Amino acid sequence: MLQQREIDDLCAFIKARDGFTIIAHMSPDGDTLGSSLALLWLLRKLGKQAEAVCADPAPSMYAFLPLAGEVLLPSKAAGYENVIAVDCADKARLGKAVDLFEAATATYNIDHHPTNDAYARHNAVDPSAAATGELIYRLAQSLCVQIEADFASCLYAALMTDTGNFAYSNTTGETMRIAGDLLDAGADGYGLNLRIYRSTSLERLRLLQLAIANIRLYREGAVGITSLSRAEIEESGAHDEDTEGVVDCVRDIESVEIAIFIKENGSNGWKISLRSKLMADVGAIAAQMGGGGHARAAGYSARGDLIAVWADALRRAEEALA
Numbered sequence: 160m161l162q163q164r165e166i167d168d169l170c171a172f173i174k175a176r177d178g179f180t181i182i183a184h185m186s187p188d189g190d191t192l193g194s195s196l197a198l199l200w201l202l203r204k205l206g207k208q209a210e211a212v213c214a215d216p217a218p219s220m221y222a223f224l225p226l227a228g229e230v231l232l233p234s235k236a237a238g239y240e241n242v243i244a245v246d247c248a249d250k251a252r253l254g255k256a257v258d259l260f261e262a263a264t265a266t267y268n269i270d271h272h273p274t275n276d277a278y279a280r281h282n283a284v285d286p287s288a289a290a291t292g293e294l295i296y297r298l299a300q301s302l303c304v305q306i307e308a309d310f311a312s313c314l315y316a317a318l319m320t321d322t323g324n325f326a327y328s329n330t331t332g333e334t335m336r337i338a339g340d341l342l343d344a345g346a347d348g349y350g351l352n353l354r355i356y357r358s359t360s361l362e363r364l365r366l367l368q369l370a371i372a373n374i375r376l377y378r379e380g381a382v383g384i385t386s387l388s389r390a391e392i393e394e395s396g397a398h399d400e401d402t403e404g405v406v407d408c409v410r411d412i413e414s415v416e417i418a419i420f421i422k423e424n425g426s427n428g429w430k431i432s433l434r435s436k437l438m439a440d441v442g443a444i445a446a447q448m449g450g451g452g453h454a455r456a457a458g459y460s461a462r463g464d465l466i467a468v469w470a471d472a473l474r475r476a477e478e479a480l481a
């Protein structure tokens with residue numbers, strides 16, 4: 160857990176300055192968006208000038224989050240002198256927003272990824288936190304800001320998505336205590352659950368149907384792999400973001416310890432998502448391949464034909480099980 164002194168340093172940084180550009184990571188998820196929007200709300204509550212920036216547009220499932228309409232593409236950003244990166248494990252995760260980071264006079268890195276390489280001038284990194292949202296919550300507490308419903312919903316979404324709806328092994332008592340406080344402050348927990356977890360299109364189900372048909376099991380079912388080509392994604396009529404969750408489908412198979420989903424990105428480019436259930440460290444596999452993540456959830460990119468990428472991922476998974 161982050162020392163209170165480290166949270167106090169972050170408070171002092173914010174109090175002493177004005178003009179903040181918050182940067183969420185590329186291909187944004189619920190934690191980076193919810194945490195960035197909550198931080199934007201917090202800074203404005205303190206009377207500070209602030210903006211939130213992301214290299215990629217937010218997926219439509221997060222468009223209903225309070226302040227979500229204010230997330231700017233890097234080209235539209237004012238670029239304030241103080242930059243705070245949120246939930247970004249390394250500089251590359253800033254994507255095109257990296258120019259704003261490089262141009263800043265002061266930089267802060269608030270994150271919870273164990274692979275974080277402390278790339279900013281100031282770093283507040285806590286791998287024991289289930290979500291970066293937990294750190295933003297502690298920041299609000301330390302700044303003595305009375306939290307309101309909008310802030311609470313953004314942070315609840317951050318915690319909810321990084322813990323798989325408060326179900327993954329990273330969910331701690333602290334996570335639940337914070338979530339409880341957020342509900343008391345007016346977070347729309349049920350509404351967020353409906354929108355994020357219980358809402359799907361028929362096209363997405365058709366996409367899952369294709370992904371499920373492609374599943375192959377190895378090592379007495381301990382390794383499960385599937386893939387989706389561009390053609391299959393297009394055939395289903397689903398959006399690219401609908402591939403989120405495919406890897407979890409594979410992991411849910413009873414015998415599977417390591418689940419792998421290989422998605423075609425562009426010409427001969429593949430994005431590999433990894434999950435493990437109990438023992439295997441898939442973060443280590445991703446790190447070998449220049450990717451990142453945690454022991455239970457990680458990812459990397461690869462080039463080449465599908466057969467080679469598949470065989471390589473299988474070999475690494477087998478090694479991780481050994």
Ligand SMILES: [Mn+2]
Nearest residue numbers: 190246291321
């Ligand atoms: Mn996160």
